[in-house]
Amino acid sequence: MQENFKSGFVAIVGRPNCGKSTLLNKLLKQDIALVSHKANATRKKMNIIISFKTNKNEESQIIFVDTPGLHHQEKLLNQFMLKEALKAISDCDLCVFMASIHDDLKYYEEFLDFSNKPHILILSKIDTASKEKVLQQIANYQKYDHKFLSLIPISSSKSINLESFLTEVSKHLPYSPPFFDLEILTDESLKQIYKEIIRESVFNNLSDEIPYESDVKIEKFIENKHLDQVFGKIFVEKESQKSMVIGKNARTIKRIGKQAREKMEKMSEKKVFLHLQVFVQKSWSKEKANLKKFGYDFED
Ligand SMILES: Nc1nc2c(ncn2[C@@H]2O[C@H](COP(=O)(O)OP(=O)(O)OP(=O)(O)O)[C@@H](O)[C@H]2O)c(=O)[nH]1
Ligand SMILES: [Mg+2]
Known part of the structure; x- marks a missing residue:
């Protein structure tokens, strides 16, 4: 060094x-x-x-x-x-x-x-x-x-x-040895990156307030050398939003899933199996205790 x-x-x-x-x-x-x-x-x-x-x-x-x-x-x-x-x-x-x-x-x-x-x-x-x-x-x-x-x-x-x-x-940086291994691109976990990819697909496939009133949790994640299995849940605030996320004949949720999966596969250079479900959780973004459950902790 x-x-x-x-x-x-x-x-x-x-x-x-x-x-x-x-x-x-x-x-x-x-x-x-x-x-x-x-x-x-x-x-x-x-x-x-x-x-x-x-x-x-x-x-x-x-x-x-x-x-x-x-x-x-x-x-x-x-x-x-x-x-x-x-x-x-x-x-x-x-x-x-x-x-x-x-x-x-x-x-x-x-x-x-x-x-x-x-x-x-x-x-x-x-x-x-x-x-x-x-x-x-x-x-x-x-x-x-x-x-x-x-x-x-x-x-x-x-x-x-x-x-x-x-x-x-x-x-303008200070002289210092590196903080991280030189090969590392981010200290975020693959699971967290996958979560953001699903959230991005929600953002880019839905309009109005839905992206702002929704979030994603990955409930189960099985990582393997050639195949990752991702079981994600999309949460929204209202029943009407749930129907919009699913779409007619489940077309919207399929599109969200397809775009997210393709991006995950490109990023990880692996096959990805992605399973998505939509849930209503009223006021998930409106109370501190609920936000914390989604990883937005005011005390951190
Ligand atoms: N034409 C053009 N578009 C850009 C450029 N950089 C970003 N964009 C577009 O600007 C939009 C916003 O980009 P983001 O990178 O999400 O912006 P951000 O500052 O991270 O936004 P927040 O996370 O909401 O604060 C996207 O549609 C990008 O494609 C650029 O250099 N040229
Ligand atoms: Mg940004």
């Missing part, structure tokens, strides 16, 4: 839907974090571990912490999500604030109001804006150049500036 190895925790925060989880999947070259075109997809912190070597041959292990989007909503689950993001900011060595290129400057100003963590500012989704708009936004944010370590416009979809971003992150 090199003596000048760097390693540290880097929280990636920003408004819902700005592209945090997409960027981390892209850097990892694996779809581990849940991504959705709907906002508020990520509910809990997740570590994504990247090994990186700069062109000066400096090595680092960057432990990115994916977080729920910074937002304000009365609902208890949303308060839990905000708490997760704030905890990640306070625990990390370095923070990355991500704003979509289309976002108003005020969201960054709000972040500056409550956090004085050293941070890199990234402007995401620049593939969706004109060159003029990108330059204009960079100029707008420059007014705070005494606050951020650097400002990097990026596109995860088009792989623009991702290498420069990692080089910059690495530059």
